[in-house]
Amino acid sequence: MISSQPASRRFPSPRPDAWLPLTLVPEGTTARLRASDLRDSDRDLLTALGLTPDRRLFVCKTGSLCIVEVRGMRVGLSEAIAERLMVEPVDDSSSELPVGG
Amino acid sequence: MSTAAPWRAEEEKAVVAASSARRIRVALLGAPNTGKTTLFNRLCGLRAKTANFPGTTTDARVGRFQLADESGEAAEIVDLxxxxxxxLELPEARICRAVLEGEGVYRQPDAxxxxxxxxxxxxxxxxxGELLGIGVPTIVALNMVDLAxxxxxxxxxxxIGQLLGCPVVPVVARSGRGVEELRLTLASALGTPPVTPELPVPDLADGDALLDWADRVVEESVGGEGAVGSGGDTLTERLDQAFTHSVLGVLLFAVVMAGLFWTVFALATxxxxxxxxxxxVMGDWVRATLPAGAVRDLLSNGIIAGIAGTVVFLxxxxxxxxxxxxxxDTGYLARAAFVTDRLLCRFGLPGHAFxxxxxSHACAIPxxxxxxxxxxxxxxxxxxLVAPFMSCSARLPVYILLTSLLFRDRPLMAGLAFTGCYLLGALAAMTSALVARRTLLKGHSRPMVLxxxxxxxxxxxTAVLTAYQQGxxxxxxxxxxxxxxxxVMWWLSAxxxxxxxxxxxxxxxxxxAIEASxxxxxxxxxxxxxxxxAPHRQAASFAGRLGRLIQPIYAPLGYDWQLTVGVLTSFLAREVFVSTLAVLITGEEVDDPADEGVFSRVRDARRDDGTALFTTATAASLLVFFVLAMQCLPTxxxxxxxxxxxxWAVLQFLWMSGLAWIFAFATYQGLHLVGVA
Structure with a gap:
């Protein structure tokens, strides 16, 4: 059986200061997914949608439904999942594409 | 993947039998919302069969289509x-792997x-990339090129084809553009040796490498504004602001659902x-044409009524x-699932369950x-398991009869009791879901990541074909x-x-004697x-005898043999309760609970010992029983x-009916305890 890389690594301890739960990131921010506190099956779901470690994402909306854009795909996440995802806001003035790898 | 369960063997054999002769077999794959089903329908039209994938509750659609032109070879296609x-260890991915590996009853696809x-x-x-990586001959149907x-x-x-090393055909599945070329490409690609890709697929175990590889293919083959980004869909962004808004989103959801169910109710009537x-008319014609006897009864009251009872759901x-x-297809349902998820996930159900x-308030079957x-x-x-708790339209005649008996000249109270029935059903559904998720179906609902x-x-x-297939x-x-x-139920009653x-x-x-004068x-x-x-025949029938036999089970709920027969026959369908009572009490086959004559005769009906058939406690107990019991064999x-x-059907029956008995018992005995007879 070929296994894929998990959607994100587990929470390290201590957690770096720059990391925030996705729910606390302002709308319109570009960030990188750094870690998650999810069960393996839930992380597989994220992997399927391209939400893998260090992947860049664009926060379109937060709240009870969180919408992020990753690799050109709009992904909806319930608040319960979003608050378990740690992201690090990045400078979106960089030359990289906003929601690509 | 496990092999097929014995109960399913015949069903699966029927699907697989379509391909008993060696025929080209093609697997149709794709991410959700890529137009996969639309393309399947475009290729096969009505020539599709539905069964379940082995060991799952997921529909497997298998269809046939001509590979090249009408005289060409037929191929079989499995919609995965x-x-x-x-x-990935997700159920849908496991099914796809099993079919691609030819596990169970499915033969390995050729492409x-x-x-x-x-x-x-x-x-x-x-x-x-994954398919190419494991050596499956692959063709990419590049759908929605018009939108792109x-x-x-x-x-x-x-x-793109040069980079991947496989044929790539642009199509618009919705209009059929490119579908003919897809058939031709498939016909010519089968048996052709694989082409060396310019961008070989990386090690599949490295998920990030695969994502980077995918992005490189896009960068080197797709140009224009937003090629790797969102594609600049500002309409979607604007609509999402409304449909996922915490207040407006709920209101719009209520409007859409009200419209949906109003349309179903209004147009289906x-x-x-x-x-x-x-x-x-058919039943009347049979009764008028055939001589009286068992054959006429079987045809008019058994077969024709049985077919009518099935077709009426269509x-x-x-x-x-x-x-x-x-x-x-519009994309709205994915947003609606999020709107309801916050409420339903507390009971272990996903937003999709809404x-x-x-x-199920119309009918549990659809x-x-x-x-x-x-x-x-x-x-x-x-x-x-919990959907039939929702008060369906078949319960309405019973609710009307019993709430009217309980609150004869108090319409407000009758209205409140009516509403209470709906709430009790919904509450029982949610609580049962919670119990199921903590016992038999342990675990919480799949998180909403869509x-x-x-x-x-x-x-x-696609909508027409879906409706046709489901029907x-x-x-x-x-x-x-x-x-x-x-x-069988007709025979037991007759x-x-x-x-x-x-x-x-x-x-x-x-x-x-006086007919002429x-x-x-x-x-x-x-x-x-x-x-x-009529009541004499009903009481002497097998159903009537059975009612008398099992009456002791319902005695603690306050039911005599007549009510027990009513409850028993209503296991065929709930609405039968009113007509059975009408037959037992009045001798007329009337099923309108609002009929004043029937109502007053039901209200004044007596038991064998001369006491009233319906007391407040009995009517309340019956009402609770009908809200909760599983009394619908078609469901x-x-x-x-x-x-x-x-x-699962047996569990549903036992759980719902057991719960109904307990709560009806508590209602009846509780009312007695506080002096309400």
């Missing part, structure tokens, strides 16, 4: 569940067609009435699936069928069993035949005789069909 990746979304190619390419072009993307299918009328089922398909639960929207098997099973597809106009053809499947899989059960009581005989003799009086006497004969048949096993 939508998946973004193959090598795979991957439907890729041209407006966002990179999301489909990981799946393509409108969004300013420039696609080069030839270049016309064909349902026509079906009723047609079968009534308009609701077809309409509901037609509308759900349209809504799903449509099935709401549909409600259970629409659980196919729910991706996770356990979530789906939990929803199927792709939010772009909004687009729905495909009418056909219902008739084939459930209709035949429902018909058989109807015939046999053994007994002599009419002497009083009735005397009345009929008198009617014959006083025809009006003769008619009255005949009607009176009939009103004596149990559909539960079996959708879950793939009788054990």
């Amino acid at each position: 569940p939508g998946t973004y990746r193959l090598f 795979a067609i991957v439907v890729a979304d041209a407006t966002n190619l990179s999301r489909s390419l990981c799946l393509v 072009q409108r969004r300013g993307l420039t696609l080069d299918p030839v270049r 016309i064909p349902m009435d026509l079906i009723d009328l047609t079968f009534d 308009p609701q089922i077809c309409l509901l699936f037609f509308l759900i398909s349209l809504l799903e 449509v099935p639960l709401l549909s 409600g259970i069928l629409s659980t196919s929207l729910i991706p996770d098997r356990r979530d789906r099973l939990a929803t199927i 792709e939010l597809p772009s909004y687009k106009l729905p495909a009418l053809r 056909k499947t219902f008739l084939q899989k459930a209709g035949t069993v429902i018909l058989a059960i109807c015939i 046999y053994p035949k007994v002599e009419a009581p002497p009083e009735a005989e005397a009345l009929r003799a008198e009617a014959v 006083d025809p009006d009086r003769a008619l009255e006497l005949t009607a009176e005789a009939a009103s004596l004969e 149990l048949v559909v539960t079996r069909r959708e879950t793939g096993a009788w054990r």
Whole structure:
């Protein structure tokens, strides 16, 4: 059986200061997914949608439904999942594409 | 993947039998919302069969199509569940792997067609990469190229094909553009040695490398504004602001759902009435044409009534699936699932369960069928198990009769009791879901992580074909069993035949004697005789005898043998309760609970010991029983069909009816304790 890389690594301890739960990131921010506190099956779901470690994402909306854009795909996440995802806001003035790898 | 369960063997063999001769076999794969089903329908039209994938409750559609032109070789195509990746431990990915590996009853496919979304190619390419990586001959159907072009993307299918090392065909599944070329390409690609790709697929174990590879393919073959980004879909962004808004989103959801169910109710009534009328006319014709006897009874009251009882569900089922398909195609249903998820996830149900639960207020059968929207098997099973708790339209006549008996001249109280019935049903459903998720179906619902597809106009053809397929499947899989059960129940209610009581005989003799001199009086006497004969026959029938036999079980709930027979016959369908009581008490086959004559005779009916048949405590206990009990054999048949096993239908029956008995008992005894008889 070929296994894929998990959607994100587990929470390290201590957690770096720059990391925030996705729910606390302002709308319109570009960030990188750094870690998650999810069960393996839930992380597989994220992997399927391209939400893998260090992947860049664009926060379109937060709240009870969180919408992020990753690799050109709009992904909806319930608040319960979003608050378990740690992201690090990045400078979106960089030359990289906003929601690509 | 495990091998097929024994109960499923015949069903699967039937699907596989279509390909007993060696025929080209193609697997159709793709991420959700890429237009996979639209392409399947475009290729196969009505030539598709539906069964379940081995050991799952997921529909497997197998169809046939001509490879090249009409004289060309036929190929068989299996529509696999939508998946973004193959090598993940998700149910849909496991099914795809099993079929590709030829496990169970499925023969290994000769090739795979991957439907890729041209407006966002990179999301489909990981799946393509995985297929190429394990050596499956693959063709990419680049769907929605028209939409991609409108969004300013420039696609080069030839270049994409060179990079991937497999044929890439641009198509518009909705209109059929490119589908002929896809057939030709598939025909010519089969048996052709693989081409060396310019960008070889990386090690599949390295998920990030695969994502980077997919992005590189897009960068080197797709140009234009937003080629790797969102494609600039500002309409979707604007609509999402409204549809996912915490207040406006809920309001819009309520409007959409109200519109959906109003349409189902309003439009389905016309064909349902026509079906009723047609079968009534047929029954009357049989009764008028054939001589009296067992054959006439079987035809008119058993077979014709049984077919009518099955076919009458069709308009609701077809309409509901037609509308759900349209809504799903627009992209709205993915947003609606989030709106309801916050409430339902507390009870272990996913947001997707909302449509099935709401549909069950019309009828649990289309409600259970629409659980196919729910991706996770356990979530789906939990929803199927609790859906019949929702108060369906068949309970309405019983609610009307019993609330009127309880609160005769107090319409406000009757209205509140009516509302209470709906709330009690919903509460029982939610609580039962919670219990199921903590015991048999341990675990919480699949978290809401969904792709939010772009909004687009729905495909009418897909909606029509979905409605047709669902209706056909219902008739084939459930209709035949429902018909058989109807015939058995008719036999139990109609046999053994007994002599009419002497009083009735005397009345009929008198009617014959005065027929010439006083025809009006003769008619009255005949009607009176009939009103004596019907309850006599009902009481002497097998169902009546069974009612007397099991009455002790219902005695603690306050029911005598007449009410027990009413409850027993209503296991065929709840609405039968009113007509059974009418027959037992009045001798007339009237099923309108609002009929004043019937109502007052039911209210004043007596038990064998001379006490009132309905007391406040009995009526309240019966009302609670009807809210909670599983009294619909057709629903149990559909539960079996959708879950793939009788054990779930039996569990549903025992749980609901057991709960109904306990709560009806508590109601009856509780009211007695506080002095309400």
